[in-house]
Structure formats: structure tokens, C-alpha cells
Amino acid sequence: MTDLKNDRFLRALARQPVDQTPIWIMRQAGRYLPEYKNTRARAGNFMTLCQTPELACEVTLQPLERYPLDAAILFSDILTIPDAMGLGLYFVEGEGPRFQKRIETIRDIQNLPIPDPEGELVYVVNAVRTIRRELSGRVPLIGFSGSPWTLATYMIEGQSSRDFASAKALLFDQPKALHQLLEKITAAVTEYLNAQIQAGAQAIMIFDTWGGVLSPANYAEFSLRYMHKIVDNLIQENEGRPVPNILFTKNGGQWLESMAETGCSALGLDWTTDIKKARERVGDKVALQGNLDPCTLYASHETIRKEAHKVLKSFGNGPGHIFNLGHGIHQHIDPEKVATLVDAVHSYQHT
Amino acid sequence: MTDLKNDRFLRALARQPVDQTPIWIMRQAGRYLPEYKNTRARAGNFMTLCQTPELACEVTLQPLERYPLDAAILFSDILTIPDAMGLGLYFVEGEGPRFQKRIETIRDIQNLPIPDPEGELVYVVNAVRTIRRELSGRVPLIGFSGSPWTLATYMIEGQSSRDFASAKALLFDQPKALHQLLEKITAAVTEYLNAQIQAGAQAIMIFDTWGGVLSPANYAEFSLRYMHKIVDNLIQENEGRPVPNILFTKNGGQWLESMAETGCSALGLDWTTDIKKARERVGDKVALQGNLDPCTLYASHETIRKEAHKVLKSFGNGPGHIFNLGHGIHQHIDPEKVATLVDAVHSYQHT
Numbered sequence: 272m273t274d275l276k277n278d279r280f281l282r283a284l285a286r287q288p289v290d291q292t293p294i295w296i297m298r299q300a301g302r303y304l305p306e307y308k309n310t311r312a313r314a315g316n317f318m319t320l321c322q323t324p325e326l327a328c329e330v331t332l333q334p335l336e337r338y339p340l341d342a343a344i345l346f347s348d349i350l351t352i353p354d355a356m357g358l359g360l361y362f363v364e365g366e367g368p369r370f371q372k373r374i375e376t377i378r379d380i381q382n383l384p385i386p387d388p389e390g391e392l393v394y395v396v397n398a399v400r401t402i403r404r405e406l407s408g409r410v411p412l413i414g415f416s417g418s419p420w421t422l423a424t425y426m427i428e429g430q431s432s433r434d435f436a437s438a439k440a441l442l443f444d445q446p447k448a449l450h451q452l453l454e455k456i457t458a459a460v461t462e463y464l465n466a467q468i469q470a471g472a473q474a475i476m477i478f479d480t481w482g483g484v485l486s487p488a489n490y491a492e493f494s495l496r497y498m499h500k501i502v503d504n505l506i507q508e509n510e511g512r513p514v515p516n517i518l519f520t521k522n523g524g525q526w527l528e529s530m531a532e533t534g535c536s537a538l539g540l541d542w543t544t545d546i547k548k549a550r551e552r553v554g555d556k557v558a559l560q561g562n563l564d565p566c567t568l569y570a571s572h573e574t575i576r577k578e579a580h581k582v583l584k585s586f587g588n589g590p591g592h593i594f595n596l597g598h599g600i601h602q603h604i605d606p607e608k609v610a611t612l613v614d615a616v617h618s619y620q621h622t
Numbered sequence: 623m624t625d626l627k628n629d630r631f632l633r634a635l636a637r638q639p640v641d642q643t644p645i646w647i648m649r650q651a652g653r654y655l656p657e658y659k660n661t662r663a664r665a666g667n668f669m670t671l672c673q674t675p676e677l678a679c680e681v682t683l684q685p686l687e688r689y690p691l692d693a694a695i696l697f698s699d700i701l702t703i704p705d706a707m708g709l710g711l712y713f714v715e716g717e718g719p720r721f722q723k724r725i726e727t728i729r730d731i732q733n734l735p736i737p738d739p740e741g742e743l744v745y746v747v748n749a750v751r752t753i754r755r756e757l758s759g760r761v762p763l764i765g766f767s768g769s770p771w772t773l774a775t776y777m778i779e780g781q782s783s784r785d786f787a788s789a790k791a792l793l794f795d796q797p798k799a800l801h802q803l804l805e806k807i808t809a810a811v812t813e814y815l816n817a818q819i820q821a822g823a824q825a826i827m828i829f830d831t832w833g834g835v836l837s838p839a840n841y842a843e844f845s846l847r848y849m850h851k852i853v854d855n856l857i858q859e860n861e862g863r864p865v866p867n868i869l870f871t872k873n874g875g876q877w878l879e880s881m882a883e884t885g886c887s888a889l890g891l892d893w894t895t896d897i898k899k900a901r902e903r904v905g906d907k908v909a910l911q912g913n914l915d916p917c918t919l920y921a922s923h924e925t926i927r928k929e930a931h932k933v934l935k936s937f938g939n940g941p942g943h944i945f946n947l948g949h950g951i952h953q954h955i956d957p958e959k960v961a962t963l964v965d966a967v968h969s970y971q972h973t
Contacts, residue, residue, distance in 0.1 A: 434916070434917060434952055435917065436917055436920050436952065436954070439915065439917035439918075439920060439921075440917070440920040440921060443917070443918055443920070443921035443922075443925045443929065444921045444922050444925055483873075483894065484894075485894070485915075486893045486894060486896075486915055487894065487895065487896045487899075488896070488932075489915075490894075522834075522873060522894065524875075524876050525875050525876060525894060525895060542837045543834065543835075543836070543837060543838065543841075543873065543876060544838065544876060545837075545838045545839070548838075564790065564836075564837055564840075565785070566785060566786065566787055566790035566791070566794070567790075567794055569787050569790060569791040569794070570790075570791060570794035570795045571794075571795050574794045574795055578794065581839075601785060601787065603787070
């Protein structure tokens with residue numbers, strides 16, 4: 272076990288005091304970086320990049336070479352699990368992910384295997400091991416997964432969707448079948464995340480990208496319930512340290528109280544919630560991660576500083592804030608703008 | 623002036639008792655109806671359909687022939703105003719609206735004319751007149767407009783957008799320019815809606831489709847503020863009756879209190895807010911319209927009844943509920959499902 276040289280991120284997740292507010296950025300290893308595009312071009316395609324631990328490690332570390340970020344996040348995709356379940360993930364340039372097969376019948380659900388993290392998904396676990404080694408304790412490494420509901424939408428629709436017609440038809444008309452599917456995905460996600468932890472992931476984030484398209488009752492029953500199950504079954508401690516976890520539901524600002532009740536360590540916030548009010552609502556139950564509008568990075572350097580300071584000021588003094596964007600960084604952002612943001616956060620002093 | 627045979631919708635908006643909960647459906651005149659597709663095919667294209675009062679009237683009345691709905695809504699498009707400002711609206715099949723010109727400079731904003739409702743937009747006013755005449759007082763007619771912020775996003779982006787990069791870059795870096803644009807659009811929308819009222823619209827709805835992509839502070843400053851101005855300047859009474867107005871911000875569930883403070887008559891709710899909690903939050907300030915997930919209509923007839931009853935039960939007994947979907951009806955819905963929904967709402971008895 273390597274000593275951790277920068278533990279601000281983990282301290283903030285534990286709601287302990289920090290010298291500077293830690294920052295990392297969703298999709299920090301991504302297309303806005305020319306060096307990422309180079310590595311991806313070398314890999315040939317996105318899935319090869321994910322499936323080759325050395326390349327996944329290389330792109331994971333790239334943003335850390337440029338910016339003094341306080342955490343690294345495993346480079347991978349939320350759809351590795353459905354792919355390992357046999358649905359055949361592929362990408363159409365400019366159109367997003369697609370599956371060769373999709374879930375159409377109850378038999379399809381019953382036939383789904385729960386993938387072995389050390390089998391079909393070993394490339395992810397190996398990437399975690401490689402990244403941990405190469406990080407040499409500079410910053411903690413975050414492992415992640417999509418939420419069961421979010422993964423289910425892709426598995427039922429076979430691709431990205433605007434209205435989730437098929438997933439919701441199943442939800443409304445065959446809720447038991449959907450629960451069966453979600454149970455299976457939950458088991459798979461839990462094993463997958465625990466394997467990431469055992470391989471060296473020091474914190475976990477669950478991305479519920481599509482929980483926000485549900486009604487409050489359906490969110491509780493079909494999305495939050497399964498994230499709660501995962502939180503209950505994650506490895507709590509590894510290498511003598513607690514392994515905190517972060518739940519993020521995009522457009523989930525109305526449900527922060529119930530999310531905080533799962534016992535998770537932190538909530539990710541998109542930018543549609545005032546972080547001050549969020550803090551009042553969840554009290555000292557959880558830390559908060561967020562929540563600058565990613566579009567702020569299209570603005571001038573001066574505006575970026577000002578807007579970042581607004582978020583920091585809104586959270587206020589006190590422990591438990593990890594700075595981040597409210598969603599992944601866009602591909603057309605100038606990398607210099609990110610440098611400005613990181614500096615604006617680190618240099619801010621609460622008065 | 624024709625007597626109104628069914629005033630449930632207006633009574634509910636005024637928070638007066640009704641014999642049955644009124645229902646209308648966003649996009650009730652639309653592509654899920656075969657008769658709509660026929661008329662549209664006859665028109666040749668969508669804009670001709672909007673711009674020919676007899677055809678706009680025909681499609682407005684079609685859903686009322688099929689279902690005992692409690693309101694009609696003018697058939698038109700939210701982008702008529704930017705089109706009348708000279709931006710050149712056109713539609714690309716399967717890709718949504720586009721503009722020939724877009725707002726790129728402060729000069730573009732300064733040069734924008736405020737269209738005359740009895741000039742460039744007279745086809746809308748004439749459609750309102752024609753529909754009122756043909757309705758013969760069966761149900762009230764709703765006029766509408768897009769919100770200033772929502773219209774501004776299309777005018778700046780030149781089309782639909784996923785991330786609103788250009789509109790938000792203007793917001794963050796040149797807020798004064800954006801305010802200038804919003805002031806102009808607000809003046810145009812106000813004149814446009816007042817002309818609809820004078821032509822016979824008996825209620826007004828403002829669609830803020832994209833207010834929900836803003837942070838709370840930016841929503842207040844760049845979207846709600848201008849809707850508030852419009853509400854303040856709408857004609858309050860016509861034909862001896864109050865003319866109520868409904869504000870609808872998609873994904874605006876976190877901001878209902880501030881929306882209700884504008885003095886509007888009602889709030890439209892999408893399905894991500896529990897209508898019971900919404901009612902508790904806004905008290906007796908406003909009526910509430912909504913809020914069934916439009917995807918419910920993909921489910922079985924039995925499920926549709928059950929889910930509609932959940933919404934009615936959640937609102938509870940008492941005045942001020944107009945039933946609707948939480949967003950526009952999808953094009954692939956079976957029209958028979960809508961019949962079931964309307965019946966489920968009308969036949970429901972609060973216990």
C-alpha cells in the first residue's frame with residue numbers, strides 16, 4: 272500500500288477539514304484534451320481504449336499531468352456491465368452507444384448472466400490495478416458504475432433514448448419483470464464495484480444519469496431503491512481506510528433528502544440546485560460534490576473564476592465540499608479554461 | 623360573445639369547485655391523431671398548417687371531436703415570434719426547427735424588430751378568431767407563447783440544442799446583451815399574447831421548455847423575471863371574464879414557490895414533482911396543472927386508469943386541479959389510450 276500524498280478529496284468526503292477545497296471534474300479524461308484524442312486514435316476505437324489497461328491508465332493520468340486535480344477517476348464506460356452480460360456494446364460515431372441485442376422479453380431477463388468481475392470484466396479490474404500503481408499515491412482513485420435504472424434503460428432501449436418509451440412501458444405494465452432485471456443488474460454492479468475496491472479504487476461513484484426522468488414515486492421504487500442496496504453491500508473499508516461512495520442522480524435535485532438517507536457518503540449535485548440550500552436540506556448526513564454549470568467553461572477566464580467563487584461561497588465555510596461540474600465536461604472546452612477553474616477553486620479562501 | 627357551455631377549466635383555474643376534474647392534453651392536436659396527419663399532408667408542410675387559419679382551426683378542433691376534453695389550445699408553434707422577427711424558421715424532417723439566421727452579435731439584437739401581432743403574426747390572431755367562432759362556446763380556448771428565455775435559446779443557437787453552449791456563453795459573458803434580447807422578446811410576447819386575448823383566447827399558457835437547464839440564480843434572473851413581466855402586463859379581463867394564465871417550466875420543480883409569486887393563475891407541473899407536495903408548497907396562491915408522465919400512455923388501458931387515479935388522489939380533494947400530462951403527448955401513442963385517460967379523469971370521484 273502506497274501512502275497517499277494528497278488526501279483532500281477523501282477528507283472532504285469524510286466531512287473533515289481541508290486546506291483547500293478539493294476539485295476533480297467529471298469526464299476529466301476526455302475529448303477536450305488533445306492528448307486524449309491522440310491516445311484514442313492510437314487505440315483505434317473507444318472500446319479498445321477501455322479494454323486495454325495500459326491505455327485506460329494513460330488517459331486516466333493525462334488530466335493529472337496538466338492540472339493539480341485532487342482525484343483520478345478510472346477511465347471506462349458505464350455500459351461495460353451490459354456489454355459483459357452479452358448485449359454487444361458498440362459505438363456509432365456521433366450517435367452514441369448501441370447494443371446488438373436488447374432486453375425484450377422476460378426470458379431475456381432470466382437468461383442474463385451476472386458477469387464475473389475477474390472474468391469478462393477483468394480488463395476493468397486490471398485497469399484499476401495499473402492506474403493505482405502508476406498513480407503512486409499522488410491522489411486517490413475513484414471507481415464507478417452506472418446505476419441499475421440507468422443501465423436498464425440502455426439495455427431495454429438498445430441505445431440512448433429521448434423519452435424512454437420502452438423502459439417506461441415495462442415499468443408501468445410489467446413492474447415485476449423490471450424489478451427482476453434491476454435485481455440482476457444490482458447484483459452485477461455490487462460485485463463489479465467491490466472488485467474495483469479490492470483492486471485499489473479508494474472511493475466509488477454511482478452515476479444515475481437517467482433517474483431524473485422518473486416521477487418521484489417511480490424514482491424511489493425503480494432507481495433509488497437499488498442504489499440503496501448497492502450502498503448497503505459495498506466494501507466499507509480497504510487498506511485500513513474507509514471507502515466512501517457518491518450517488519449522483521442527474522436532475523435529482525428534488526430528492527436529495529431521500530438520497531442522503533441511503534447512508535451514502537456524498538451526493539453529486541447538478542447545477543439546477545443551489546448548493547447552499549442542498550446543504551441545509553441534507554444537514555451533516557453527507558458531503559456534497561458539485562456543482563458548476565459545465566457551460567460556464569465556455570465563458571471567459573474571468574467569468575469562470577467569478578462563477579466558481581459563487582459556488583464556493585454558496586456552499587460556505589465548513590467541511591464536506593468537493594468541487595466539480597454539475598455534469599461531464601463538454602468536448603469543445605479549451606483546456607486552458609480548466610486550468611483557470613482548478614486554480615480558482617484551490618486559491619479561494621473562505622472568509 | 624358566445625356563452626361558454628363547459629367552464630370547468632376556467633373554474634379550476636380560478637380555484638372554484640367543479641363537478642369533474644377538467645382535462646386537456648399538451649399537444650392534443652398532433653401527430654398521434656391520423657386525422658391530424660391527413661390535414662398536415664394536405665397543408666404540405668408544418669408552417670403552412672400554422673399559417674392557414676382554417677387549417678389551424680381544423681386541427682385544433684380534431685381532438686375535441688374524439689374526446690370530451692375541457693379546453694382547446696390554439697394550434698401554432700412557439701417559434702412564430704422569432705420567425706416574425708426575421709430569423710427565417712424552417713423545419714428539417716425528423717430533426718426539428720431551424721433558423722436561417724441566428725443572433726450572433728449585439729447589433730443583431732439591436733436590429734431585431736418587435737413584430738406587429740396584426741402584421742407579420744396576423745395569421746395567429748386570425749386563427750384564434752376562427753377557432754373561437756368554430757368552437758361556439760363548447761370549451762374555452764387557450765392561447766400561448768414560448769417564454770422569452772426559451773425563445774432566446776433557439777434564436778441564439780439557431781436550432782434545438784443539447785447543451786445550449788452559445789446561449790449560455792452569452793449569459794455568462796455578456797449578460798447585458800442577453801438582457802437586451804430578453805427585453806425585446808418580452809415586449810413581443812406580451813403584445814402577441816394580448817392580441818390573442820383580444821382575438822378571443824380565454825386563457826394563456828407560457829411554455830418555458832428550457833428554463834430547467836439553468837441554475838436557480840440564472841433561472842430567476844434570465845427566465846422567471848421575464849415571465850413575471852409578461853404576467854404583469856397581460857390583459858386581466860376580457861368579455862367580462864378574468865383571463866387566467868399558466869406558467870410551465872419543464873424541470874422547474876425546484877422553483878415552484880418563486881413561480882407562484884409572479885401572480886400567475888396556475889403552474890404547469892412536469893411529472894418529476896409530486897403534485898401533493900407541490901400543492902403544499904404553493905398553498906392557495908395558484909391552481910396546478912398536470913402531471914402524468916406522458917410515457918404512461920404507452921402502458922395498458924388498465925395501467926393508464928390506475929396511474930391517472932394516483933395523480934388525482936395525490937392532488938386530493940379541493941379546488942384548483944387541471945389534469946394534464948407533464949409534457950406533450952408523444953407521436954406514437956394509440957388514440958384509444960387517450961380516450962381511456964380522459965374517461966379515467968372525468969369519472970374519478972374524490973372520496
